[in-house]
Amino acid sequence: MNDTPSSSPELSGTSTPARSDSTDNPALEVRHIRKAFRQRRGEMQVLDDLSLAVQPGEFVSIIGPSGSGKSTLFHIIGGLMPPGAGSVHMDGRDVTGQKGLIAYMPQQPALFPWRTVEDNVMLPEELRGVSKTQARANARQWIERAGLGGFEKAYPHTLSGGMQQRASFLRALMSPQEVMCLDEPFSALDALTRSEMQHWLLDIWEDTRRSVLMITHHIEEALLLSDSIYILSARPGTVLQKIEVPFPRPRREDILTDPAFLALKSDISSIMRQEQQKRQQVST
Template identity: 85%
Template structure:
């Protein structure tokens, strides 16, 4: 959607001008990659393209083995594509590391560091004042329900608390784009539901640009502004779904007929794709 802005003309009158929309926070253009072994080739991505606008929460769902994790490795600069490019704020960053904040499936907290020291690690690495970093970390930990656990070590926390700490560490990274790789997949159903509500509250305050991998359609609809449905391998985008529900969102939306209808539509697309292979 474009916005009209009025600018003074040479004669002093106001004229209308169309404002240039900002570049996507993240843009993936026509990625292709094939992994080659001695006697075989595995075609993983086939012209995959997607965008994450500034402040947008985007989910990517698709079958297992469809190249979702490979996509994250390419975005993070860990794997080079055969063709295609990765752009951030309109700048080509293909192959560059350190451009995203990343949260893997497992919390991956350093066991020898306290929870607080894990959370403030990104600010420590970029040379921020230790006092300011610690104050910031403690403020976020209090909001995340981790107050009182600052000096605890990761192994003493529940799975949900470890995931909160891992998310806060990603949140405190200076990068604008956050990539979340099935962050709640290892949690039980009740803890997962709690984490979804918590993430909604935190994200709605910060509005970071997020790309999240999930297999959970309901989770994607609850959290996201838009959803990309990925095909089976070789991965390409089958459809982009705009999520129409206003924010802030709460769990009671799960029972809304329009929510159920959209969930059914996405399920049908994914089932049809599975039956092709």
Template identity: 80%
Template structure:
């Protein structure tokens, strides 16, 4: 990759070209946690956006405020400054605006896999027959056909994660927030899940914001990547992944992929050294 090409991919967040109204926009978020006489500055002037149908990842050092940012976007905690907007409307502090998938599947153990998957439509008041048909169609596609009446504890970690993702997918919200969804999986299962998620997402094109610590995963899945600084978290760089879709695993061996991975890794190492 030439220096000019690198510069066009690895850019600061300023001077972004005009784009459609973001599905999600975070502006100038600041968060400080206070306990007795101590203060922990977690986020500082953090801004990012997710365009409609865009897959965006956040990557950064541990403790850089990534999960706190998700809690702010989901309305679970309030920022000390800044705004959260969806389709141009401010929704700061409002709950129920995103579909959320946590690090662990968080399936209800007393519900069958099918009943877990169709829960969002059940809460919307969709007829049971319609919700069940919709859930079964997705489960068949996700490789969960035949496990509709199974309970979560009887399934492998990867199958539980598929069910959790389908539950988020069946939620009515346009924006999906995925918080390190594959972190608890072994390397082989994680690779399988990445391929599966690519296939599902490329058909649905939901607007996704994902937290990950894996550079390869971020580059393989994402249209753009925000690299965060060490705490207090702010955006160091916004990286556009210049790879055509559909993407397949052989992309990991592409020289331009390897070079961009190395550049992002260098940015993160440099930031980690500042903490040390």
């Protein structure tokens, strides 16, 4: 069976954008993105003049009401969908419409069921031409680091949801692309497993410092993980506010009860409620 996927951005190509000599360029920047979809009753505007940036080694989250175009934005960034207007840049280069330039982790693990955990994790390096021996050795190191030691030969259907998500994240991590896009990676997990995965991701990210752009509806998750947060409006999605998260790293669980953390969480929640009310008014 063919192992080459047709739609996953992290595996749709193996080239990476040439890095600029300048250190001032964001790892990822989207500029004035607009997107509309044709419908029987006319066009539906999904994104409207949306701009944001992820600096090298920065963890950025996007939060916004359902239907505000967050996943559409990821499809544009990954080159799977053209914007109606605007552009996507990496390290200063216009890469609009180009595929294979990001590592992508969807809401569901999307592991290949016929491949073991080890074979799934090592796949990106195999596609890059790394020898199977070396790719397997690298995969095993990360599998052990991820707490999946002993499950190298297990198939995805035998794993819990949290274990599948760890393997899926490791596969994205093994991709050579500098920028990782995470689309609500923990939304399908129960509350306890989600909390465990958030802290696990923090530990892994502290080691690698990859440039990350994550979609989430979970305000606490965004504050715990992120350096900055973009709050989107209701459809058509545009940036309402950018928040620089003030809490120092490394972050631990006790930050969740810090008064400053709770106050910022409340402020963001208030903005989100207002946008949700606007969306309900428009729909009625």
